[in-house]
Amino acid sequence: MLDRLTSMKIFIKVVELGSFAAVAQRLTLSPQMVAKHIEALEHHLGARLLHRTTRRQSLTETGRLYCEQCRLVLKGADRADSLAANTLGTPRGTLSVSVPVTFGRTVFLPFLHDFQKRYPEVQVQLSLTDQLVHPTMDGHEAVIRIGKLDTDLTAISRPLTPYRRVICATQTYLEKHGIPDMPEDLTAHQCLVYENAGGPVTTWHFSRGSVTRAVTISGKTISNDSSVLRSAALAGDGILLGYEQALLPEIRSKSLVRLLPQWTVPDRPMHLLYNAGPVMAPKLRVFVTELQQAFPT
Structure with missing residues (x-):
């Protein structure tokens, strides 16, 4: 059985280059193998994708619609691979963090010292302020906030040790x-x-x-x-x-x-706030994990 994603890629190349021979030369395949991939897709769909002539191939109406969806599917697959690789990658890069002043000076700085020893490729850009800071809107990837949270807060929140x-x-x-x-x-x-x-x-x-x-x-x-x-x-x-x-x-x-x-x-509640996106970056993922372990509820 031929891999359908591979067949989709070859189908798109046929559309772009115009012939089986051109695709075979570009991908180092035989023209017969290119034809097999196209036939496998047509058999699976139960519809013809290409009008074949001796010189060129042209799309049927079904082929045109299917080609558009194939491009979306392949982009999604590439994005999934990229996100997975990012999740499993080594934590690195700059992480912008906002922390309340007293907590930051007395308790967070020793935590930060240990954190950066464990993750030397992560550079923490630290802001100490008692002003109300919103994650991402104020340019920070992670925010520690003391006090009751807004009911309409859209950021992810994780409870930390209460502020006693x-x-x-x-x-x-x-x-x-x-x-x-x-x-x-x-x-x-x-x-x-x-x-x-x-x-x-x-x-x-x-x-x-x-x-x-x-x-x-x-x-x-x-x-x-x-x-x-x-x-x-x-x-x-x-x-x-x-x-x-x-x-x-x-x-x-x-x-x-x-x-x-x-x-x-x-006690006043204390939370870590962040916006992770579709997949959390390694630098933020390890920061969230380490912080929750250091300041458990």
């Missing part, structure tokens, strides 16, 4: 201003206020079992940079609500004291 936050301050500050026992006590303290695109975030949420509290805080220090607020906390300027992973070294060394231990601040 803690309340803390220096012992010096607490000796001067007192230790809060309840979330409501924070209203009498200097709190370090984070400012996002919507303005200063002056409501802090707490929970203990089924009990929840929303406390309005205030303070003299307001910044859109978490590292500035961390420095202010270490200087004894106030109480900080910050990313737990970023503050663990200071908490373990007792440079910062964790407050309200019986209360928790609700």
